[in-house]
Amino acid sequence: MQDILKKHKFSIIAIFLTFSVLVMIFAFLKNNFGIRANGSLSDNQTLQDLGEIPMSEGIKKVTYSYTNYSEETFQLNNLYTTCMCTKAKISINGTQSSFAGMKGHSAGLKPINPNMTLKPGETVTVFAEFDPNAHGPEATGPITRSILLDTNSNELPQIEFKFSGVVTK
Ligand SMILES: [Cu+2]
Numbered sequence: 632m633q634d635i636l637k638k639h640k641f642s643i644i645a646i647f648l649t650f651s652v653l654v655m656i657f658a659f660l661k662n663n664f665g666i667r668a669n670g671s672l673s674d675n676q677t678l679q680d681l682g683e684i685p686m687s688e689g690i691k692k693v694t695y696s697y698t699n700y701s702e703e704t705f706q707l708n709n710l711y712t713t714c715m716c717t718k719a720k721i722s723i724n725g726t727q728s729s730f731a732g733m734k735g736h737s738a739g740l741k742p743i744n745p746n747m748t749l750k751p752g753e754t755v756t757v758f759a760e761f762d763p764n765a766h767g768p769e770a771t772g773p774i775t776r777s778i779l780l781d782t783n784s785n786e787l788p789q790i791e792f793k794f795s796g797v798v799t800k
Contacts, residue, residue: 677695677697677790677791677792677793678793678794678795679693679695679793679794679795680794680795680796681693681761681794681795681796682796682797683796683797683799684761684763684774684796684797684798684799685763685798685799685800686763686764686768686771686798686799686800687800688763689762689763689764690760690761690762690763691760691761691762691763691796692758692759692760692761693758693759693760693761693794694756694757694758694759695756695757695759695778695792696754696755696756696757697754697755697757697790697792698752698753698754699749699750699751699752699753699754699755700751700752701751701786701787702751703751703784703786703787704748704749704750704751705748705749705782705783705784705787706747706748706782706783706784707721707745707746707747707748707749707755707780707781707782708744708745708746708781708782708783709742709743709744709745709779709780709781710728710731710742710743710744710745710778710779710780710781711731711732711733711734711741711742711743711778711779712731712732712733712734712759712776712777712778712779713733713734713776713777713778713779714733714765714776715732715733715736715738715739715740715765716761716762716763716765716766716776717732717733717759717760717761717762717776717778718730718731718732718740718759718760719731719757719758719759719760719778719792720757720758721745721747721755721756721757721758721780722755722756722758723747723748723749723753723754723755723756724753726747728743728745728747729743730743731743731745734779745780749782755780755790757778757780757792759778759792759794761774761776761794761796763798768800770798771797771798771799771800772797772798773795773796773797773798774795774796774797774798775793775794775795776793776794776795777791777792777793777794778791778792778793779791779792780792
């Protein structure tokens with residue numbers, strides 16, 4: 632047994648290292664591109680870096696699309712954003728929802744139930760609007776916001792559309 636271990640020591644280390652690297656790559660992809668067990672995001676951009684967002688230019692629009700590559704039909708039953716400076720609506724096959732706002736914020740827009748289905752092969756388009764002036768003239772610096780779409784699926788209970796950027800004067 633010890634001989635075998637000695638002989639294969641490097642192979643074992645190599646396999647272990649390869650495995651570790653793969654796990655790290657997967658974890659990175661999962662965090663950054665929202666890869667899930669179901670519904671590949673390969674040609675979808677759910678994380679967008681908007682770069683500089685000057686307050687002087689006003690509302691910044693961000694558009695995403697997500698195609699359902701799974702064999703499951705998703706019931707889309709909740710749409711909301713992570714901050715009151717961001718609103719979003721969705722569209723599937725030309726049917727549009729109203730705008731949704733932040734969860735748990737008493738003023739302004741509220742989460743909505745789009746009550747739409749996303750069948751296999753269909754694409755949902757997300758139209759988001761970020762107001763860089765919503766937090767006052769001193770609120771410059773890096774920001775990250777998300778638009779969240781809850782589904783009835785156990786495999787994909789939520790689709791997250793995220794953007795980042797740096798608010799400038
Ligand atoms: Cu905000």
